[in-house]
Amino acid sequence: MENTKKLITILVPAYNEQEVINLLYERLQKIMDSQTNYNFEVLFVNDGSKDDTLKLIQNLRKTDSRICYLNLSRNFGKETAMIAGLDYSKGDCVIIIDADLQDPPELIPDMIKLWEEGYDDVYAKRKSRKGETFMKKFTSKMYYRTLQSVTNIEIQKDTGDFRLLDRRCVEALKSIRESQRYTKGLFSFIGYNKKEILYDRDPRAAGQTKWNYGKLINLSIDGLTSFTTAPLRWAAIIGILVSFAGFIYMLAIIFKTLFYGIDVPGYSSTMVVILFLGGIQLIFLGVIGEYLGRTFNETKYRPLYFIDCYNEEKETNKNLNNKHYKE
Numbered sequence: 001m002e003n004t005k006k007l008i009t010i011l012v013p014a015y016n017e018q019e020v021i022n023l024l025y026e027r028l029q030k031i032m033d034s035q036t037n038y039n040f041e042v043l044f045v046n047d048g049s050k051d052d053t054l055k056l057i058q059n060l061r062k063t064d065s066r067i068c069y070l071n072l073s074r075n076f077g078k079e080t081a082m083i084a085g086l087d088y089s090k091g092d093c094v095i096i097i098d099a100d101l102q103d104p105p106e107l108i109p110d111m112i113k114l115w116e117e118g119y120d121d122v123y124a125k126r127k128s129r130k131g132e133t134f135m136k137k138f139t140s141k142m143y144y145r146t147l148q149s150v151t152n153i154e155i156q157k158d159t160g161d162f163r164l165l166d167r168r169c170v171e172a173l174k175s176i177r178e179s180q181r182y183t184k185g186l187f188s189f190i191g192y193n194k195k196e197i198l199y200d201r202d203p204r205a206a207g208q209t210k211w212n213y214g215k216l217i218n219l220s221i222d223g224l225t226s227f228t229t230a231p232l233r234w235a236a237i238i239g240i241l242v243s244f245a246g247f248i249y250m251l252a253i254i255f256k257t258l259f260y261g262i263d264v265p266g267y268s269s270t271m272v273v274i275l276f277l278g279g280i281q282l283i284f285l286g287v288i289g290e291y292l293g294r295t296f297n298e299t300k301y302r303p304l305y306f307i308d309c310y311n312e313e314k315e316t317n318k319n320l321n322n323k324h325y326k327e
């Protein structure tokens with residue numbers, strides 16, 4: 001009977017989370033103990049924490065064999081920590097949850113229920129976001145709206161990474177090895193049978209958010225450039241419009257010169273045209289540069305991450321399942 005139980009992996013990316021690890025474990029433990037029909041594995045991915053996060057996880061592992069951990073060789077960022085965790089997860093499904101208890105673990109039983117009903121991707125959608133500033137909520141809303149308007153795939157609004165993924169979703173995500181990952185978009189990209197559940201997002205239990213506007217802006221640009229080449233299209237369209245306007249203006253000037261003679265003062269109009277065109281060109285060079293940069297990064301085919309150790313074992317890199325990597 002014992003080995004017919006399904007295994008559920010709870011994947012926790014953690015970076016400098018010493019204040020919350022034990023709290024999180026207590027909450028998870030209650031949930032896991034109540035779900036007696038399943039076996040659990042809690043896989044912490046320590047993303048190069050500089051505090052005692054790893055030590056706390058190791059301590060937990062001494063008393064509870066369900067705890068596993070993956071120690072990355074340095075801080076790679078949450079997106080990469082997640083794919084590393086997915087690579088090492090063993091469960092029939094994987095539940096991704098933040099370490100800071102902003103995602104209530106109490107939702108897990110409901111997620112499992114829906115999974116058993118046949119959904120492959122049960123994602124938690126925030127009804128509210130306590131403890132987050134108006135600016136953060138506003139910018140995030142505007143961003144999702146913009147992203148949605150330029151991509152064909154459906155982007156889920158107000159949804160973080162807190163979700164349950166069936167094994168086949170996990171395998172799908174694992175097969176996508178791009179290095180500038182925008183996981184939120186990838187969840188939509190893979191498709192499968194999705195189901196949302198609503199919840200109230202709590203404020204962080206303790207500790208500091210690792211996000212700042214710089215990081216968020218980077219993530220948003222990654223989101224845009226990894227899912228759509230629309231900005232390139234805009235560049236082309238605006239280029240056509242501007243050169244069309246330029247052509248008309250040229251005809252007008254030729255006409256004027258031929259019929260009314262040369263009109264010397266023209267400094268302001270010349271400056272306006274130079275500055276305007278120069279500005280547009282620089283912006284679109286930037287846009288092209290973004291895509292070129294992405295191409296550059298992806299064509300290096302670097303492994304996404306390096307592992308220091310998986311549980312007690314030191315790892316060398318055969319973890320890469322990168323299609324360009326030969327064993």
Ligand code: UDP
Pocket residue numbers: 012013014015016017047075076077078081097098099100102208209210211
């Ligand atoms: N995280 C990570 N690596 C990083 C930054 C964050 O693994 O470089 C983890 C962090 O420990 C937490 C989750 O990602 O479990 C979400 O981070 P945070 O709470 O700082 O983000 P927010 O909730 O403010 O979006």
Ligand code: MG
Pocket residue numbers: 098100102204209
């Ligand atoms: Mg958080």
